[in-house]
Amino acid sequence: MMDDKIEELLVKKLDEGLSDSEERELNVWLGESWEHAVIFKEMREVRLWMDTGKSYNPDVKSGFKKIRWRYRHERMIRRMRYAAVLIVCLTAGVLFWEYGSEPVGEKKDLVFDEFSRPSTQQAFFVWADGTRVALSKEIKDTLISGEGAASLQIDSNRMLHYKGNVRQDSVKRFNQLIVPNGGEYRMLLEDGTIVWVNSASTVEIPEHFDDSERRIRLKGEAYFEVRPDATRPFYVETEQVCIQVLGTKFNMSAYQDDLRVMTTLVNGSVCVSNSGGKQVILEPGEQAVAFGEEISVKKVDPTSVISWVEGRFKFENARLEDIVKQIIRWYDVSVYFENENLKDIHFSGGMLKFRPLKDLVEMIELSSPVRFTMEGKKIIISKK
Numbered sequence: 001m002m003d004d005k006i007e008e009l010l011v012k013k014l015d016e017g018l019s020d021s022e023e024r025e026l027n028v029w030l031g032e033s034w035e036h037a038v039i040f041k042e043m044r045e046v047r048l049w050m051d052t053g054k055s056y057n058p059d060v061k062s063g064f065k066k067i068r069w070r071y072r073h074e075r076m077i078r079r080m081r082y083a084a085v086l087i088v089c090l091t092a093g094v095l096f097w098e099y100g101s102e103p104v105g106e107k108k109d110l111v112f113d114e115f116s117r118p119s120t121q122q123a124f125f126v127w128a129d130g131t132r133v134a135l136s137k138e139i140k141d142t143l144i145s146g147e148g149a150a151s152l153q154i155d156s157n158r159m160l161h162y163k164g165n166v167r168q169d170s171v172k173r174f175n176q177l178i179v180p181n182g183g184e185y186r187m188l189l190e191d192g193t194i195v196w197v198n199s200a201s202t203v204e205i206p207e208h209f210d211d212s213e214r215r216i217r218l219k220g221e222a223y224f225e226v227r228p229d230a231t232r233p234f235y236v237e238t239e240q241v242c243i244q245v246l247g248t249k250f251n252m253s254a255y256q257d258d259l260r261v262m263t264t265l266v267n268g269s270v271c272v273s274n275s276g277g278k279q280v281i282l283e284p285g286e287q288a289v290a291f292g293e294e295i296s297v298k299k300v301d302p303t304s305v306i307s308w309v310e311g312r313f314k315f316e317n318a319r320l321e322d323i324v325k326q327i328i329r330w331y332d333v334s335v336y337f338e339n340e341n342l343k344d345i346h347f348s349g350g351m352l353k354f355r356p357l358k359d360l361v362e363m364i365e366l367s368s369p370v371r372f373t374m375e376g377k378k379i380i381i382s383k384k
Contacts, residue, residue, distance in 0.1 A: 009022055010040055010043055024349075030363050122179070123135045123185040123197070124178045125152060150164055151163045160177070162187060164207050174204040175204070177202070177203045179199055179201050179202070181331075184196070191209055191229065193214070193226045196309045197222045198221035198308055198329070199329040209232065213233055213235060223251045224252070233245065239256075240275070240290050241274045241295075245270045248268025248270055252264075260289055260290065260291045261289075262290075266302045272288040285301075285302060286300070287300040287305070312352055313349075317347075319343060320344070320364075321344070327379075331357045333377070333378075336380055339382070347364060349367065369384050370382065
């Protein structure tokens with residue numbers, strides 16, 4: 001449903017009169033539903049069509065009310081793939097719709113649909129001896145044995161349960177959970193800690209946690225709910241930083257192409273330290289950004305950072321380049337910028353992660369001065 005406030009924001013958007021806060025509010029609404037984006041798209045087409053009249057001053061609000069009425073009262077029709085060809089009678093100021101022609105942007109949608117639908121839970125588990133196990137979506141309620149007493153079990157909710165193996169020798173070996181582009185996975189460690197692993201990420205876990213500590217390694221992004229254990233602190237190591245916790249919830253992003261390691265605390269307390277000896281202690285709602293030898297701390301909205309865990313994209317004044325990196329990892333596509341300056345465009349909005357890529361592209365195009373086009377299997381971002 002759309003209230004008068006949303007209608008006002010949509011009209012102001014067409015008039016290029018939105019403030020930054022209004023822009024963010026509208027983008028959130030656009031991201032809530034594909035139909036919302038379609039409504040604005042058609043409203044914009046009303047404005048563009050009407051603007052072809054030399055002396056006619058279009059009544060955009062009136063046109064929008066007709067669009068809104070159609071979406072409220074023709075629920076069966078709106079589920080069909082149709083397009084509205086708007087015929088404007090400028091002399092009478094009347095708007096009406098004719099159905100049945102080729103949908104606006106249908107060709108673009110079909111091209112994106114060919115390879116841009118997100119994947120589901122998928123991953124690989126690599127035992128310390130190199131044995132590789134594909135954790136496909138068909139595997140559930142399954143027990144997979146490893147070396148010695150080590151085992152994996154995938155429950156009916158597709159949670160991976162890892163049970164370690166205690167060896168007699170002192171050699172420390174690591175197993176790996178590898179999540180490719182377009183995938184994600186949840187893992188329950190032997191101590192009760194739950195790890196959500198994002199796409200294009202790898203978590204290395206020892207065959208068995210020591211009696212004095214629990215230590216794992218991360219490349220990429222993961223969200224942790226660490227089981228408290230005062231006698232065995234929990235450590236997460238990346239190439240740049242090490243995180244120490246006793247029991248807490250936090251998100252850590254350490255993708256190699258980001259050059260930065262970002263640690264966001266949801267609750268509890270963590271200590272972030274780098275190889276240069278610098279360290280900071282975070283409070284809930286703070287994010288540590290490690291770059292080179294420096295660590296900075298800033299206030300953030302943790303719900304935006306961990307929205308991927310809940311199956312959503314949520315962007316708060318995010319750079320387009322950072323959004324594109326998420327698109328590449330989640331949809332497993334190649335994206336190129338026609339102009340480097342476009343990378344610094346900022347965007348706010350949200351969408352369910354399991355929607356097709358064309359939905360996210362449409363939402364960004366509606367509220368940003370950029371255009372997404374396909375060249376083979378490459379996505380090109382250019383200025384409108």
